[in-house]
Amino acid sequence: MTGADIDYARYDRIRPIRWTGGALELLDQRRLPFETTYVSCGTSDEVADAIRQLVVRGAPAIGIAAAWGVVLAARGIDAVDGAQAARLLQPAMEQLNAARPTAVNLAWALARMRGALEGAGSAWRERLEAEARAIETEDLAANRRMGELGASLIAPGSGVLTHCNTGSLATAGFGTALGVIRAGVAQGRIGRVFADETRPWMQGSRLTVWELQQDGIDATLIADAAASHLLKEGGVEWVVVGADRICANGDVANKIGTYQLAISARFHGRKFMVVAPSSTVDMATPSGDLIEIEERDPAELLGVGGSRTVADGIQAWNPVFDVTPAALIDAIVTEKGIVERPDADAMRALLS
Ligand code: MRU
Numbered sequence: 001m002t003g004a005d006i007d008y009a010r011y012d013r014i015r016p017i018r019w020t021g022g023a024l025e026l027l028d029q030r031r032l033p034f035e036t037t038y039v040s041c042g043t044s045d046e047v048a049d050a051i052r053q054l055v056v057r058g059a060p061a062i063g064i065a066a067a068w069g070v071v072l073a074a075r076g077i078d079a080v081d082g083a084q085a086a087r088l089l090q091p092a093m094e095q096l097n098a099a100r101p102t103a104v105n106l107a108w109a110l111a112r113m114r115g116a117l118e119g120a121g122s123a124w125r126e127r128l129e130a131e132a133r134a135i136e137t138e139d140l141a142a143n144r145r146m147g148e149l150g151a152s153l154i155a156p157g158s159g160v161l162t163h164c165n166t167g168s169l170a171t172a173g174f175g176t177a178l179g180v181i182r183a184g185v186a187q188g189r190i191g192r193v194f195a196d197e198t199r200p201w202m203q204g205s206r207l208t209v210w211e212l213q214q215d216g217i218d219a220t221l222i223a224d225a226a227a228s229h230l231l232k233e234g235g236v237e238w239v240v241v242g243a244d245r246i247c248a249n250g251d252v253a254n255k256i257g258t259y260q261l262a263i264s265a266r267f268h269g270r271k272f273m274v275v276a277p278s279s280t281v282d283m284a285t286p287s288g289d290l291i292e293i294e295e296r297d298p299a300e301l302l303g304v305g306g307s308r309t310v311a312d313g314i315q316a317w318n319p320v321f322d323v324t325p326a327a328l329i330d331a332i333v334t335e336k337g338i339v340e341r342p343d344a345d346a347m348r349a350l351l352s
Contacts, residue, residue: 044073058170063105082120142335150180164255166242250326250342251288288323
């Protein structure tokens with residue numbers, strides 16, 4: 001089966017990022033699922049802040065938002081050509097890049113915006129806007145391709161478990177791991193979908209199951225702590241997750257909790273699939289121990305829904321990503337193809 005069999009009008013309806021021509025509108029993911037409101041950003045400072053605050057989140061989505069942030073920053077400068085514009089835009093690009101450290105898509109998108117300015121003459125503004133649009137359009141196309149590729153690995157009637165939110169909300173649309181799940185459901189390969197809560201920010205319970213509900217896909221929510229029990233009991237053949245950075249040796253940084261799912265999947269004889277566009281692959285980082293892991297405010301652990309649940313004076317540690325070693329991964333799916341049992345040679349071959 002191919003993408004032609006997938007009804008994208010049904011399975012691809014949410015858009016977290018809207019460029020109006022004058023401003024960047026971001027679906028406020030802090031307020032979902034009960035409020036669907038967009039935050040309007042008119043400056044690159046506002047975009048950087050929105051990325052930091054998780055108004056927009058998910059590796060590909062923050063790259064796309066940052067690209068539009070550069071377009072907004074360009075409104076505040078005067079330059080005769082691309083080279084001068086690149087120098088004047090450098091502070092804004094550094095500020096956008098510093099908003100979150102782990103997802104490589106942010107630095108990747110900014111490098112593309114910088115590259116678009118190279119050799120650009122007086123029409124550099126148009127070049128920048130066209131590049132931001134291209135980054136967004138290519139991400140959507142990559143997701144649809146990965147949906148087809150990833151779903152082809154899944155035997156009809158399988159159950160899957162996913163983690164965090166990797167759907168339209170985290171990308172230009174359709175999603176990475178959630179794109180594979182959408183394609184797999186559309187093609188009748190996936191019979192049961194489980195999503196875990198993804199504490200402490202609850203991307204799974206607040207975003208993923210809501211997103212699937214919009215498509216009419218039944219999903220069963222589980223506590224993060226129920227995952228090993230589910231994998232042991234059966235009913236799930238694949239754990240399908242996204243990535244924030246894939247290293248040259250196939251190690252994968254993704255939302256905290258991914259690593260323990262990979263260990264548990266291997267222990268219980270289930271398969272583990274990582275789905276991410278090539279913009280998430282960082283061949284300049286040899287292995288996962290070199291990735292900077294973002295730590296967020298411990299307050300995220302000290303309460304639920306704004307109410308404190310933990311006694312005063314308790315300390316908390318809140319790393320929000322972890323690294324899954326390549327050896328625990330059965331398949332990495334990108335728009336360029338599938339790597340089974342990833343290692344440095346296979347990753348190099350994929351990208352060459
Ligand atoms: O902190 P978040 O919500 O930005 O983390 C998102 C994830 O870890 C996703 O799994 C990853 O970015 C892949 S999204 C297509």
